[in-house]
Amino acid sequence: MASPPTPSLPPQSAVTIKFDDVWIGFDEGPILRGLTFSAQPGETLVLLGETGTGKTLALKIAAGLICPDRGTVQALGQDITGKSEEELLQFRRQIGFVFQEGALFDSLTVGENVAYRLVEDGADENRIAPQVREVLRFVELEHTADMLPSELSGGMRRRVSIARALVNRPPVVLYDSPTAGLDPITSQTIITLILRLRDIYRVTALMATHRLQDGFALANFHFDPKTRTVRRGPSEERTQPPITRFLVLREGHIYFEGRPEELLKSRDSYLQRFLI
Amino acid sequence: MADTPFQVPQSGSSAPETPSVAEVLTDAAKQSVLKVQDYAKLSARSVSNLFTRPRYGQDTLDQMDDIGVGSLPIVLLSGFFIGAVMVLQTGSQFQRFGQVSLTGDIVSLALVRELGPTITGLLVAGRCSSGIASELGSMVVTEQVDAMRALGTDPGRKLISPRVLASLITVPLLTTISVFVGLIGGMVASVFSLRLGATTFWQRAIAILEFSDLMQGFTKSLVFAFILSTVGCYQGMKVRGGTQGVGRATTQAVVVSSVMIIIADTFLTKLALYLADKL
Numbered sequence: 001m002a003s004p005p006t007p008s009l010p011p012q013s014a015v016t017i018k019f020d021d022v023w024i025g026f027d028e029g030p031i032l033r034g035l036t037f038s039a040q041p042g043e044t045l046v047l048l049g050e051t052g053t054g055k056t057l058a059l060k061i062a063a064g065l066i067c068p069d070r071g072t073v074q075a076l077g078q079d080i081t082g083k084s085e086e087e088l089l090q091f092r093r094q095i096g097f098v099f100q101e102g103a104l105f106d107s108l109t110v111g112e113n114v115a116y117r118l119v120e121d122g123a124d125e126n127r128i129a130p131q132v133r134e135v136l137r138f139v140e141l142e143h144t145a146d147m148l149p150s151e152l153s154g155g156m157r158r159r160v161s162i163a164r165a166l167v168n169r170p171p172v173v174l175y176d177s178p179t180a181g182l183d184p185i186t187s188q189t190i191i192t193l194i195l196r197l198r199d200i201y202r203v204t205a206l207m208a209t210h211r212l213q214d215g216f217a218l219a220n221f222h223f224d225p226k227t228r229t230v231r232r233g234p235s236e237e238r239t240q241p242p243i244t245r246f247l248v249l250r251e252g253h254i255y256f257e258g259r260p261e262e263l264l265k266s267r268d269s270y271l272q273r274f275l276i
Numbered sequence: 277m278a279d280t281p282f283q284v285p286q287s288g289s290s291a292p293e294t295p296s297v298a299e300v301l302t303d304a305a306k307q308s309v310l311k312v313q314d315y316a317k318l319s320a321r322s323v324s325n326l327f328t329r330p331r332y333g334q335d336t337l338d339q340m341d342d343i344g345v346g347s348l349p350i351v352l353l354s355g356f357f358i359g360a361v362m363v364l365q366t367g368s369q370f371q372r373f374g375q376v377s378l379t380g381d382i383v384s385l386a387l388v389r390e391l392g393p394t395i396t397g398l399l400v401a402g403r404c405s406s407g408i409a410s411e412l413g414s415m416v417v418t419e420q421v422d423a424m425r426a427l428g429t430d431p432g433r434k435l436i437s438p439r440v441l442a443s444l445i446t447v448p449l450l451t452t453i454s455v456f457v458g459l460i461g462g463m464v465a466s467v468f469s470l471r472l473g474a475t476t477f478w479q480r481a482i483a484i485l486e487f488s489d490l491m492q493g494f495t496k497s498l499v500f501a502f503i504l505s506t507v508g509c510y511q512g513m514k515v516r517g518g519t520q521g522v523g524r525a526t527t528q529a530v531v532v533s534s535v536m537i538i539i540a541d542t543f544l545t546k547l548a549l550y551l552a553d554k555l
Contacts, residue, residue: 060422063426065422065425065426085430086430089425089428089429089430090428092425092426092427092428093427093428095426097423097426097427099419099422099423099426100419101418101419103418103419103420103422103423104420104423105420105423105424106418106420116427116429117427117428120330120427120428120429121428164427
């Protein structure tokens with residue numbers, strides 16, 4: 001087995017999410033074995049890896065949905081590993097989570113799904129409707145507000161899921177394989193949406209995927225709010241590189257961590273398998 | 277480990293260790309105790325959540341509509357015919373001794389103390405415990421429960437407590453209706469089959485009842501409501517293994533809640549008779 005390239009960790013200060021030696025396992029043995037990484041504010045981390053390497057687990061741990069067996073996780077300045085479920089419920093209101101299959105509430109309409117968090121927070125009804133409309137307009141699904149999730153296509157459901165996750169403008173959004181099982185055109189629509197979310201709202205994002213092209217699309221393109229178009233290259237307004245980094249998971253730990261160009265240049269045989 | 281794209285990783289050569297019989301039995305016992313513990317925790321939290329905020333009033337009303345109003349037709353039908361068949365079965369025996377007028381007493385006591393709560397409990401368990409398990413189970417396998425947690429909502433408060441509260445309110449009401457309709461069924465059968473006067477039937481049916489009989493029936497219906505709702509919720513929330521798991525949980529919910537209701541009925545009857553003697 002080739003030795004893993006040395007990860008280039010960002011400075012310890014000003015991190016939004018930090019995993020420190022996180023372990024978790026189930027009956028079949030440990031899945032994550034000492035996972036360590038951190039994300040700076042506004043940064044997009046692309047978690048790459050084969051199926052079963054623990055990408056989704058890492059996201060669920062970051063959101064406090066699963067408690068690790070060992071190690072600490074800090075998110076938004078809080079150590080979430082020692083928190084009770086009651087405290088975690090409050091914490092999760094600052095996190096947007098986009099599930100792999102959308103996980104929309106199938107008995108609620110699209111509008112009710114998107115409004116769910118606002119209703120739970122006891123927001124004023126007069127404020128909810130315009131906010132839901134605005135978010136649905138952002139994902140270009142305003143016309144579906146009264147439809148049930150079962151009436152939508154797979155791609156539309158993912159977009160509604162994104163709308164639901166960002167309705168209260170969370171500073172962190174976690175995407176679990178947002179383009180899995182979608183055709184290339186719909187995948188592109190979803191990635192464009194993630195680009196817009198990143199470049200307009202400046203959210204910190206963790207995206208688990210096994211599609212390398214999604215990560216490169218995030219790294220090589222930006223959304224220009226003035227012209228409302230997606231353009232190649234980094235945003236002119238962005239001065240703090242890197243904004244997109246790749247983390248390759250293998251056997252429960254970080255095998256590679258670095259910028260897209262570093263991944264492209266790598267001659268490591270395992271990483272090469274993602275590039276073919 | 278494979279280092280080129282199309283190689284297949286070699287599987288381990290060492291065979292897995294076969295566990296001993298003692299280990300298997302110990303694991304099974306531990307799993308059973310763990311399940312009882314999980315069920316007890318879920319049940320306790322479903323009740324304690326009712327006393328703290330946030331509460332979900334609209335969800336409780338929706339569940340009351342589903343469990344209460346939805347179960348009304350089967351409870352009405354079964355109640356009426358159980359009352360009638362009780363009269364037909366007991367009346368023929370009483371005729372042999374010329375004591376037909378006792379029919380009202382027997383039917384009334386049997387319905388209020390035993391048949392009303394138990395039959396209603398079993399019917400609602402068959403209809404609603406399975407429904408709760410399949411609904412919650414589907415939500416678990418489609419990650420809707422995780423999504424709820426990710427959105428900052430406690431699924432225990434939002435999904436379980438409203439169902440438990442709705443059952444605790446509606447099952448005693450359904451039992452009362454079932455008993456009343458059963459007495460009507462008994463009266464109809466008495467009039468047409470035994471030629472017993474309707475007034476005599478009602479007078480005796482009401483006169484025989486004591487406060488302890490009503491309390492016995494009411495207590496049983498409350499306990500059965502708690503069992504059928506919590507078992508349904510527990511089976512639903514513990515679903516593993518996709519749609520097959522949902523199907524398994526649905527069946528388990530009906531089987532476990534029905535058996536628990538019958539077992540609980542035995543102990544409650546013994547307790548009620550003991551208390552009736554003491555008080």
